[in-house]
Amino acid sequence: MHSAAQEKVFDFRILGPIEFHVSGRPVPVPGARQRALLCLLLLESGRTMTAARLIDGIWGERPPETAAAQLRICVSRLRKLLAASGLPGSISTETGGYRLQAPEGCVDVQRFGGLLREAADAESGGRRADAAALLREGLALWRGPAADGLESPAVRAAAAQLDEERVAALERYFDLEIQLGRHHPVIPELMSCAAAHPFREQLHCHLMLALYRAGRQVEALQAYRELKRRFADELGIEPSLPLRIMETKILGQNPELSGGQSVQLLAG
Structure with a gap:
């Protein structure tokens, strides 16, 4: 039983x-x-985190003198909450620190990482549609910025890395969808993502190509010109060479743009 x-x-x-x-x-x-x-214990689920790292993660560079005692109280309260929810003994006291052993598959960040690895394997095996589906499944786990609402420097640093992995996964997903000829349905999401990440050039490359393949050449060129103006006004630089190559190919209606190649190849 x-x-x-x-x-x-x-x-x-x-x-x-x-x-x-x-x-x-x-x-x-x-x-x-x-x-x-x-959050800190989950990010290192199955591994011991020292009390010093946890104190630094919770309070930053200037912890109170009572930080060690307050940490023990926090651990005790969290243990009680987990035990009352059906996970007694999930936080163990180890030499110099604590370890949370979460049940397998129950931490979203671990599931996300696993799906990214599966997608990479599928893509390397030539199964682009499977790779895109796996990436979509992983991206669906996100509900907003990682660890949203927590302000400790250690948590924010870990969250920034996770957010970067999310954007990279989005770029890979859009590239696969465009290669598969499914550029029409991803254009609205691409527009939203490009607006949310105004200096993420790979997303703008994807957007330009998707618009071009959808027969919206004018909009593709307008997207580039708006980006070029933003770079000049806010950064004082030109867009990168891959973006400039993409614009040139769109202007010349280069036949390469109609194929199923990745953005990296077309803009390289």
């Missing part, structure tokens, strides 16, 4: 505001310090 804990479905969410769900029901994690602690 399965235990009650085994029958429950646990879901720890970092890809957006920190959340903990049990069988679809949200379990509030009170207090910014408790949420920061949970």
